[in-house]
Amino acid sequence: MKSDLKRISKFLSLVLRHQPEKIGLTLDSQGWANTQELLEKINKSGTALNLATLQEVVGNNNKKRFAFNPDGSKIRASQGHSIQIDLGYTPTQPPEFLYHGTATRFLESIQQDGLNKGARHHVHLSKDLPTAKSVGGRHGVPVILTIKAQAMFDDGCKFFVSVNGVWLTDSIPVKYIEFP
Numbered sequence: 001m002k003s004d005l006k007r008i009s010k011f012l013s014l015v016l017r018h019q020p021e022k023i024g025l026t027l028d029s030q031g032w033a034n035t036q037e038l039l040e041k042i043n044k045s046g047t048a049l050n051l052a053t054l055q056e057v058v059g060n061n062n063k064k065r066f067a068f069n070p071d072g073s074k075i076r077a078s079q080g081h082s083i084q085i086d087l088g089y090t091p092t093q094p095p096e097f098l099y100h101g102t103a104t105r106f107l108e109s110i111q112q113d114g115l116n117k118g119a120r121h122h123v124h125l126s127k128d129l130p131t132a133k134s135v136g137g138r139h140g141v142p143v144i145l146t147i148k149a150q151a152m153f154d155d156g157c158k159f160f161v162s163v164n165g166v167w168l169t170d171s172i173p174v175k176y177i178e179f180p
């Protein structure tokens with residue numbers, strides 16, 4: 001059952017962040033899908049999913065990756081998109097330091113160019129070290145970079161925090177990165 005929920009979570013990430021067209025779904029400009037339509041199209045595409053299970057995936061997801069709107073009629077991913085949408089988050093003052101977990105094999109390039117958002121909308125940052133370490137571990141031997149977020153903010157850079165607590169910014173020049 002647990003692995004079923006994980007499989008569904010991964011499939012939701014795919015259609016709500018990257019390829020809604022894969023099941024003929026359209027997201028609105030803020031990334032919301034109609035909940036009923038999502039269920040219908042997922043079922044049509046061959047994955048059995050009912051509302052109760054969808055609610056379980058949203059509620060129990062370890063990173064709270066997905067959220068319903070207040071009346072539950074719409075659902076979206078809270079961050080991590082590669083398609084162009086506007087999540088509508090308000091610019092927010094960050095703590096003095098935030099953390100970015102990456103892999104040692106990227107260090108040389110990051111030392112050269114700073115942190116880029118790559119295929120995603122933003123560079124993703126964590127407020128705690130364990131999260132950063134597990135994010136970095138997805139790519140190889142993890143290494144944690146300390147980001148001088150307050151200094152960036154003071155210099156006019158915008159930060160956003162997603163409803164599931166991931167800090168987002170456009171890019172991070174080398175001068176704001178502390179390497180271990």
Ligand code: HQG
Pocket residue numbers: 063065080101102103106109110113114115116117118119120123124135136138139166
């Ligand atoms: C690296 C997961 C070389 C960057 C996580 C990262 C997160 C560079 C990789 C969310 C670079 C991109 C995002 C440069 C950045 N040279 N490498 N100049 N600039 N990089 O997956 O931050 O589980 O797009 O360090 O928890 O790893 O999907 O980003 O290693 O919140 O919900 O390029 O995805 O959330 O990798 O992860 P990603 P990320 P979910």
